Amino acid sequence: MDRKIVKQIAHVCIFAHDIDETAAWYEKVLGFQKIFNFTRDGRPFGYYLDAGGNTHVEVFEKAESKFAETDQINHICFEVIDIDFVIDHVRALGYPAKDKSKGCDDTWQSWITDPNGVKIELFQYTPLSAQFTGRDRVAHW
Numbered sequence: 050m051d052r053k054i055v056k057q058i059a060h061v062c063i064f065a066h067d068i069d070e071t072a073a074w075y076e077k078v079l080g081f082q083k084i085f086n087f088t089r090d091g092r093p094f095g096y097y098l099d100a101g102g103n104t105h106v107e108v109f110e111k112a113e114s115k116f117a118e119t120d121q122i123n124h125i126c127f128e129v130i131d132i133d134f135v136i137d138h139v140r141a142l143g144y145p146a147k148d149k150s151k152g153c154d155d156t157w158q159s160w161i162t163d164p165n166g167v168k169i170e171l172f173q174y175t176p177l178s179a180q181f182t183g184r185d186r187v188a189h190w
Contacts, residue, residue, distance in 0.1 A: 057102070057103065057104065058104055059103070059104065059105065060097070060100075060104065060105040060106060060107045061105075061106055061107070061125050062106075062107040062108075062109065063106065063107070063108055063109075063125075063163070063165065063167050064108075064109055064110075064111035064114035064165065065108050065109065065110055065111065065114070065164075065165050066111075066112050066114065066164070066165050067110075067112075067164070068093065068094070068095065068096065068108055068109075068110045070164050071108055071163065071164055071165060072096065072098070072108070074163055074164050075098050075106065075108075075163070076098075077142060078138075078139055078142060078144060078161070078163075079127065081098040081099055081100055081106065082098065082099050083096050083097070083098055083099075084096070084097040084098065084099050084105070085097055087109070094109065094110045095107065095108055095109035095110060096108055100127065101127075101128075106125070114165065115166065116165070116166035116167060116168070123168065124160075124167070124168035124169060124170050125167060125168070125169050125170070126169070126170040126171075126172050127169060127170070127171060127172065128172045128173070128174065129171050129172065129173050130173070131173070132149050132157045132158075132159055132171055132172075132173040133149065135159070135171055136148070136149060136159050136171070139161055144161060145161070145162075146159050146160070146161050146171075147159050147160040147161075149173075151175075153186040153187060153188050153189060154178055154179035154180065154186050155175055155177040155178050155179060155182075155186075156172055156173065156174050156175060156178040156179070156180065157172070157173040157174075157175065158170055158171065158172055158173075159171045
């Protein structure tokens with residue numbers, strides 16, 4: 050194919066046990082802002098959050114949802130500007146964040162979890178990140 054088809058990821062959709070708690074967590078922890086609500090019968094049942102650039106997190110209420118390591122989509126990854134700052138910020142709010150580590154792709158990473166059990170990878174690229182160099186890497190996990 051001589052033409053790119055996909056420009057970028059537009060959004061990731063997650064199900065939330067409590068949409069108000071989820072919106073508050075994404076705003077407080079990651080600084081996302083709600084853009085608009087989806088309403089039904091006069092009340093919100095979902096919304097879009099601004100995740101930077103033209104990417105979004107779409108959230109819908111689904112109390113019975115649960116995460117399993119066998120789900121086909123395993124996590125959301127957000128690029129951050131300063132991973133040390135974000136880890137300190139998350140921990141200062143009382144939430145756990147894994148210590149940063151450098152992945153086999155030479156990119157800094159840390160892991161957090163939203164109130165619904167959604168795994169979130171925090172990512173800070175380096176000049177040697179495979180995403181820029183294009184060299185294959187050996188995974189040890």
